[in-house]
Structure formats: structure tokens, C-alpha cells
Amino acid sequence: MPDGFFNNENINHIIKEHLEDKIKPYGRIKYAYAIINKENPVNMMVITNYSEWADLYLKNSYQLVDPVIIKCLSSVDGFLWDEDIMLRAQFKLPMLYRMGENYDIKNGCTFTLHDYKNNLALLSIVMGEHCDEATKTAIINERDRLQSLLISTHKKTLSLYQDESDAALPDKRKLGPLTLRESEVIYLASQGKTYAEIACSLNIKVTTIKFLMGNIVKKLGAINAKHAIILGIELKLHPPALSDNSLVQKN
Incomplete structure (x- = not known):
């Protein structure tokens, strides 16, 4: 994550606790809340419960070629995706495809939000082999609730970072x-x-x-x-x- 782009550890910890409390009813699922600057997509922040994947993802700037992210940039609605989207990228993006397989990222649901600061915010729920059928059904049936969770979470994030910015200004x-x-x-x-x-x-x-x-x-x-x-x-x-x-x- 580039220096200065949503990189306050204390704020991000608060957001992570908020997300995990709201997602807890769905059981053991993998999630990622991310913010990407649309003018300079290299600027990306990820809060997730599978940090090993996120570290590798950010290190290689995979958001620049990830087919899910590319679809998010032109989408205003949440959407389901499966391993087909990764299979289509297999020959062009073999490293990204292998990483998806290694981390059981085969299908999921991603919700999108475009904010007034020209950022793309997204919430991805990964529904791999670790996720049972009942949980998958609940996620699919409660997409409106999860979209609302993204909106409230991103609003909270922007508010906390604005407070930080205001506190840094002289009185x-x-x-x-x-x-x-x-x-x-x-x-x-x-x-x-x-x-x-x-x-x-x-x-x-x-x-x-x-x-x-x-x-x-x-x-x-x-x-x-x-x-x-x-x-x-x-x-x-x-x-x-x-x-x-x-x-x-x-x-």
C-alpha cells in the first residue's frame, strides 16, 4: 500500500473489527474490503481476514489486471463471479490464476461503491470450498444487506480519516x-x-x-x-x- 493512502493502522483496525462483527453471522467466510483510487489504481488499501493473500496481491499490484476489479470499475451493482472469470484470465494472467487456486478463490460475490473522492470501494465475499452451501445461499439471498454494509463501512472509514485530517490542522x-x-x-x-x-x-x-x-x-x-x-x-x-x-x- 503506498504511503499515505488510507494507511492509518488504528483506523483500519477499527474498521476491521466493525466488519468482522457484522459478518460474524455468516460463519467462517473470507472477505476483503478495499479502496482503490480510480485516478491512480496503484493506490489501494485492503482490509481482510486473509492477509497473506492481500500482501501478495498488493506487492504485485494485481488490481491493475484483476478481471473482478476491472468489472467493478464499470459497475454500480454487486455481482456474483465464479472460477470461469479466472479461467478466462488463465493464459493472460497465469500468476493471478494460480494465486486464486492456491488461496481457494474460485467464486464469490463483490459489491461496489464509487465515492465522491474518486475512489472505488468494494466488499468481496469469497465462497470457496471452506464455505458451506447454507452460507452461500445466505450470502446470495442477503446481497442488499451486504451492499448496505459496504456503504456504512465506507462512510465510517471516510469519516474517521476526515477526523484524522482535521486533527492535523492547526486550530x-x-x-x-x-x-x-x-x-x-x-x-x-x-x-x-x-x-x-x-x-x-x-x-x-x-x-x-x-x-x-x-x-x-x-x-x-x-x-x-x-x-x-x-x-x-x-x-x-x-x-x-x-x-x-x-x-x-x-x-
Whole structure:
């Protein structure tokens, strides 16, 4: 799993306990809850009760070629799959096929969810030889419940990671307040404006913009101007009514 992509061990442990508590009624089944960034599928996180498989899977980035994942990317509904999908991949993807056989991954049910952060979340239930017929029937009959479990689990995951992100931000109540001019500067900078463009918009010198940005960096406890802009966006420090079309020229 790449550094920084849903890699908080404490949060992931909470999610794993949540999942296993909800899945417990189905008995001894193998499951995998995964999140994949659709813009860069190399970024993948997996929470599962068969970690040996997950470690090998992530090490080889099999999500880039896995036929189940490929189908998930264009699907909004849960679907059943069996060993035929792996057999079709046997000649093109022999390593993936052998891994499926070795880990008794012959058939299962996968549920999908596309979130607002451009991630694909999925919950796969593997129904191999370890899974009796009664359990298989229960899983098939309760697909709506399992889809809801994926939704609630992913919502919980995003919420916990958002809390972590918020906690990492400086408390704006402890920060020195930005002046109106400083707020205007950081707002325009957050819109991608250069120092020269900001100076032109506000009718002041570039050297003044640099001075104001220096003040902003100090007040926000930022590392540099780029970091200050990011913090300003997340803390919503720019004037709410400020826009490119409503700037008042000031000396």
C-alpha cells in the first residue's frame, strides 16, 4: 500500500473489527474490503481476514489486471463471479490464476461503491470450498444487506480519516487573525493566481504581496506559501463574499 493512502493502522483496525462483527453471522467466510483510487489504481488499501493473500496481491499490484476489479470499475451493482472469470484470465494472467487456486478463490460475490473522492470501494465475499452451501445461499439471498454494509463501512472509514485530517490542522482559534488584505491575497493565490496577477488585481506592488504572504505563512504556522494556501483553503479563511469579479481596488 503506498504511503499515505488510507494507511492509518488504528483506523483500519477499527474498521476491521466493525466488519468482522457484522459478518460474524455468516460463519467462517473470507472477505476483503478495499479502496482503490480510480485516478491512480496503484493506490489501494485492503482490509481482510486473509492477509497473506492481500500482501501478495498488493506487492504485485494485481488490481491493475484483476478481471473482478476491472468489472467493478464499470459497475454500480454487486455481482456474483465464479472460477470461469479466472479461467478466462488463465493464459493472460497465469500468476493471478494460480494465486486464486492456491488461496481457494474460485467464486464469490463483490459489491461496489464509487465515492465522491474518486475512489472505488468494494466488499468481496469469497465462497470457496471452506464455505458451506447454507452460507452461500445466505450470502446470495442477503446481497442488499451486504451492499448496505459496504456503504456504512465506507462512510465510517471516510469519516474517521476526515477526523484524522482535521486533527492535523492547526486550530484556527489559536491563530492570529488574517487582515482583509491578507485574506484577499490567500484567496487569489488559492485560485492559482501568480503574485504578479494578485498585485494587478489588488492594485499593489508584487513586493507587498510577498510581504503579506510572509505574514500569512507565520500566522498559519505553515512551512511555506504553498502550505499556507492549502491551510487557508481547508480552514476557509478567505472572505466569503470575495470573488474575482467583486474585488475592491485598494491602495
